[in-house]
Amino acid sequence: MKQRVQTVLLHVVLVVLGVITLLPFGWMAVSAFKPNTEIVGVDQSFLPKEWTFENFTSIQENFAFFRLFANSVGLSLAITAIAVYTSLIGGFVFAKYEFRGKSQVFALVLSTMMIPWAVVIIPRYTMFADAGLKDSYASIVIPAAISAFGIFMMRQSMDNIPDEILEAARIDGASELYIFHRIVAPLSGNAISALAIFQFLWVWEDYLWPYLMLTDESKQVLAVGLTTFQGRYTTDYGGLFAATTIAIVPVLIVYVVFQRRFVAGAASAAVKG
Numbered sequence: 001m002k003q004r005v006q007t008v009l010l011h012v013v014l015v016v017l018g019v020i021t022l023l024p025f026g027w028m029a030v031s032a033f034k035p036n037t038e039i040v041g042v043d044q045s046f047l048p049k050e051w052t053f054e055n056f057t058s059i060q061e062n063f064a065f066f067r068l069f070a071n072s073v074g075l076s077l078a079i080t081a082i083a084v085y086t087s088l089i090g091g092f093v094f095a096k097y098e099f100r101g102k103s104q105v106f107a108l109v110l111s112t113m114m115i116p117w118a119v120v121i122i123p124r125y126t127m128f129a130d131a132g133l134k135d136s137y138a139s140i141v142i143p144a145a146i147s148a149f150g151i152f153m154m155r156q157s158m159d160n161i162p163d164e165i166l167e168a169a170r171i172d173g174a175s176e177l178y179i180f181h182r183i184v185a186p187l188s189g190n191a192i193s194a195l196a197i198f199q200f201l202w203v204w205e206d207y208l209w210p211y212l213m214l215t216d217e218s219k220q221v222l223a224v225g226l227t228t229f230q231g232r233y234t235t236d237y238g239g240l241f242a243a244t245t246i247a248i249v250p251v252l253i254v255y256v257v258f259q260r261r262f263v264a265g266a267a268s269a270a271v272k273g
Contacts, residue, residue, distance in 0.1 A: 025248070032056070032241040039237045055242035065243060067218065068225040073250060075140055075221060076203040083147045083199045084192055090146070091154025091191075092184055096166060106155070112148045125212055139213040144203060150195050157191035158184060193258035200254050222247055 027046065031039055032055050034048040059065045094106050124143065133139040161184060169179050185192070207223040214220050226247070229240040 028241050029245050032238065032245045034238060036236065036238045039241075052238075055238035056246075059239050059243045059246075063225055063228045064218070065222075065225070065246075068220055068222045069247070071219060072204060072222040072247075075137065076200050076250070079141055079144045079203045080196055080199045082141065082145045083150055084195055086146050087150025087154045087195060088185055088188065088192070089180070090151035091156075091158050091188075092180055094151065094155045095158035095161075096163070096184075109148050109151055113152075121208070121212075128213065134213055135215045135219065136213075137219065140210055143209070144199075147195075147199065150199065153195055154188060154191055157188050161187050197254055197258050201251060204251060 030047060033051050033053070035050060035052050035054070038049060090109070094102065094109075128134060128139045128142075133142075165183060166179055169183055174182075205223060206221075210221045211224045214224070222243075226240060226243055229236045229243065
């Protein structure tokens, strides 16, 4: 009886926290259907008093929303695919191969996660600018192509794959590339799903680096483009809320697609079996 009461209380607390977490997103989504006069008005209400779709129909008129949206989707998908693949390779090497200095190299990889972003942003900007990569997508893709967090996550997950399976495949004449692509990668599906969600979110919401590197407006990403709704004296809150609501859709799609394996993948990377 006591355990049942504790379970009910835990669920109640989680539901309350969930509502508190989702409330700002819900308010933003409903406010996207309000006129600006109602959004900035003193008399506020959660649901619109006057429903309007003008905020959604006018976002393309205010700025090239769909082009920036497509830029963000393309970059996020490309970087996520590259980072997941390189993390798979790195995790496979550190988990299933033995070589001199392995622990030291892995510690060096992990140490890169301890360096604050603010420390490396100026040297990184200078390096890419001197290399002539400013205002190119290469300057966005290359820094995110290899993820220390991803390598760590994949390594922890692949430690749970029995070595006997790999040895049996080698005895049968399978190459290392075959073992990697046909055995190790499919068995790491949960970790791949978890990392894909994390990586997609990081790229999708990144603002500062694209803002610094991309000067051509036609190449810019959506996170930077959303700032155009804010003028010097006024802000088009209705358009901003409408654009942000649409911008959340890809994130929701990615989560829905991978959510079944997300928890299992995060757990397998955190607990070494």
